[in-house]
Amino acid sequence: MTKDFLKAFGITIRDQIIMKNSMEIDGLGVFKAEHTSQRQEKRADGVYIMLPPKDSIEFKSALED
Amino acid sequence: MHLDHPKFVDLLVENSGQDREKVEKQLAELINDIKSALAEDEAYEIEGFGIFSKLGNNVMFIPSEGLETEINYKYVGMEPIEIPGGAEEKEDEPQTMDDNPIAGIMDATGDEVNEDPFAELLNLDDDDEESQEEIEEVEEAVEEVIDSENEQNEDPFAFEEEDESETETPLEEESLESDITAALESELQDDDEALEDDLSSLFDEGDETEEGVDTLSSDEDLLGDEVFGADEETVEEELVSESFEPEEETAELEELTSEEEEVVASPGPKEWGIEAHKEEGQENAFGGLLGDLGDAEPEEETTSDEVPDEEEIDFSALEDKPLSEEDEDFDDPFAQLEDDEPETALNDDFVPIVTNVSKDKAGEKEEEKSKQKDKKPKKEKKTKKKKEGSPALLYVLLFVVVIAGGGYLLAYFGVVNIDGITPPKYKPQPQVAQNVPPVQQPVPQTQVPPAENSQSETETTTPDTPQPREVVPDQNPVSPAEDNPDTYGLMGSLSQAGNSGYTIVLYSLSRKAGADEQLTRLRNQGFRTMVAEVPSSQYGVLYRVSVGQFESLVSAAATVEENKDFFKGGYFIKKIQ
Numbered sequence: 001m002t003k004d005f006l007k008a009f010g011i012t013i014r015d016q017i018i019m020k021n022s023m024e025i026d027g028l029g030v031f032k033a034e035h036t037s038q039r040q041e042k043r044a045d046g047v048y049i050m051l052p053p054k055d056s057i058e059f060k061s062a063l064e065d
Numbered sequence: 066m067h068l069d070h071p072k073f074v075d076l077l078v079e080n081s082g083q084d085r086e087k088v089e090k091q092l093a094e095l096i097n098d099i100k101s102a103l104a105e106d107e108a109y110e111i112e113g114f115g116i117f118s119k120l121g122n123n124v125m126f127i128p129s130e131g132l133e134t135e136i137n138y139k140y141v142g143m144e145p146i147e148i149p150g151g152a153e154e155k156e157d158e159p160q161t162m163d164d165n166p167i168a169g170i171m172d173a174t175g176d177e178v179n180e181d182p183f184a185e186l187l188n189l190d191d192d193d194e195e196s197q198e199e200i201e202e203v204e205e206a207v208e209e210v211i212d213s214e215n216e217q218n219e220d221p222f223a224f225e226e227e228d229e230s231e232t233e234t235p236l237e238e239e240s241l242e243s244d245i246t247a248a249l250e251s252e253l254q255d256d257d258e259a260l261e262d263d264l265s266s267l268f269d270e271g272d273e274t275e276e277g278v279d280t281l282s283s284d285e286d287l288l289g290d291e292v293f294g295a296d297e298e299t300v301e302e303e304l305v306s307e308s309f310e311p312e313e314e315t316a317e318l319e320e321l322t323s324e325e326e327e328v329v330a331s332p333g334p335k336e337w338g339i340e341a342h343k344e345e346g347q348e349n350a351f352g353g354l355l356g357d358l359g360d361a362e363p364e365e366e367t368t369s370d371e372v373p374d375e376e377e378i379d380f381s382a383l384e385d386k387p388l389s390e391e392d393e394d395f396d397d398p399f400a401q402l403e404d405d406e407p408e409t410a411l412n413d414d415f416v417p418i419v420t421n422v423s424k425d426k427a428g429e430k431e432e433e434k435s436k437q438k439d440k441k442p443k444k445e446k447k448t449k450k451k452k453e454g455s456p457a458l459l460y461v462l463l464f465v466v467v468i469a470g471g472g473y474l475l476a477y478f479g480v481v482n483i484d485g486i487t488p489p490k491y492k493p494q495p496q497v498a499q500n501v502p503p504v505q506q507p508v509p510q511t512q513v514p515p516a517e518n519s520q521s522e523t524e525t526t527t528p529d530t531p532q533p534r535e536v537v538p539d540q541n542p543v544s545p546a547e548d549n550p551d552t553y554g555l556m557g558s559l560s561q562a563g564n565s566g567y568t569i570v571l572y573s574l575s576r577k578a579g580a581d582e583q584l585t586r587l588r589n590q591g592f593r594t595m596v597a598e599v600p601s602s603q604y605g606v607l608y609r610v611s612v613g614q615f616e617s618l619v620s621a622a623a624t625v626e627e628n629k630d631f632f633k634g635g636y637f638i639k640k641i642q
């Protein structure tokens with residue numbers, strides 16, 4: 001297991017997540033892109049804040065017992 | 066789109082540039098490592114990608130910061146923003162609603178221009194409330210007065226119309242009114258002159274009675290006259306006299322008759338109405354009754370001469386107390402109400418409080434704003450001063466920088482001599498005239514060591530032009546070169562006297578060893594050879610190897626022409642220093 005392989009592994013998943021694709025890796029799990037649109041939140045001090053949108057990686061593991 | 070395992074492996078092969086077997090093998094190895102790490106309750110990190118960790122039975126993937134940043138690259142620059150008008154305003158609203166709506170409104174408006182209108186509006190609102198209360202009270206009083214007046218009206222009718230059984234019915238009933246008015250009408254129509262005589266006997270001014278009679282043509286005008294006549298009595302007590310009362314009462318009766326001309330024409334007693342109307346209570350009763358009728362069009366009267374006076378009175382009343390037209394119509398009852406419940410009491414109860422509040426707040430805010438205004442100009446002045454001061458400092462700094470830079474440049478290029486800045490090569494040196502006759506020094510038999518000559522040389526930048534040199538004091542003036550032919554020449558040994566002449570530089574070497582080597586070679590060939598150390602800013606020290614001693618530049622150049630082959634490698638002629 002070389003560094004190049006690990007680098008390519010990360011780049012592959014990253015690119016597909018950016019393209020909103022989900023990937024299934026046998027024995028490991030599923031990587032899926034999740035989008036959170038912008039929203040308002042009320043802070044503890046009572047001030048309302050508009051949060052920007054965000055994309056994140058959702059991982060559903062196949063290793064769970 | 067969903068990528069299954071084979072497609073993922075294809076992409077991995079493409080990105081890694083490795084064989085598929087290797088990729089699959091490494092992927093399986095990676096998965097096994099992750100499994101083993103998680104089985105031992107340890108996290109497995111792939112550098113630059115993220116961490117696989119286990120929390121209970123759940124396996125989590127925590128992406129690295131770099132991966133998260135790259136995924137959210139398109140949202141770069143979007144940061145959480147505080148939304149104005151959020152909770153802060155919501156906090157303010159209940160304060161304004163609970164404590165004092167006036168204060169809330171006043172606080173909401175920051176401009177002075179808006180404050181006064183609000184205060185006025187608030188005052189008006191308060192006045193309206195008061196006026197409503199007053200109106201309600203007045204209406205109640207009016208009802209009472211009307212009832213009492215009806216009773217009073219009934220009494221005279223009852224006394225004077227004993228023969229008629231219908232007299233005691235209320236005036237509002239048309240049948241009774243028609244009877245009464247018919248009687249009055251008959252009286253007026255048949256005995257106008259008698260009535261005028263009676264009226265003239267009663268009143269000092271007969272014109273008013275005539276006017277009252279003339280106004281019989283229009284009911285509304287008469288009603289208005291009565292109303293405003295009542296106003297006169299209530300507002301200006303001095304102007305009102307008892308003599309007016311019957312006059313107006315007759316006008317009222319005439320109005321009633323004019324209203325009910327067509328209904329009934331039953332005769333009645335001539336004097337009972339007038340006598341009855343001499344009573345003040347009845348007068349008020351008509352005022353109240355006709356006031357209700359006069360609400361419709363009280364402003365249409367134009368006939369009487371008293372109209373201007375009445376208008377003036379109305380305006381004065383309005384100035385004292387702003388009331389609606391309805392209030393003006395109820396002036397007769399007001400006269401009683403003023404006696405019973407003076408308006409000043411109401412004003413004392415309500416108006417001062419509200420007005421004081423508004424005035425105080427308005428005054429305080431005006432003061433605050435005036436203070437703020439006073440402060441603002443000061444701040445502005447300060448900022449202006451700062452703004453004005455900064456360019457001057459900048460100009461001074463710029464001037465100093467320019468002067469310093471210019472001085473440095475002048476010193477650097479040798480225009481001005483400043484130690485530490487002016488390079489030694491540009492130090493001004495006293496020039497020696499080219500036509501100075503060469504001095505002849507005693508010719509030493511031995512060679513002059515090159516070091517001695519080199520010490521006196523200076524660096525030259527242009528090989529073809531002679532450079533200024535330091536004056537070498539000739540302590541032992543000798544005869545010219547012509548007297549001693551060995552003083553100058555290309556070949557032979559160096560002469561001390563020839564150091565005041567010119568030499569032909571062949572090499573400028575940075576290494577002393579190389580210079581010495583060339584010196585030796587040229588001497589072996591029979592040339593008058595010398596080596597001079599010249600400081601150089603670029604190379605440190607240069608060693609110039611030159612041949613010959615010449616009286617003048619021309620003689621040196623002539624020598625070069627004679628030995629072109631020897632000097633074809635490059636040379637320049639320089640004065641020996």
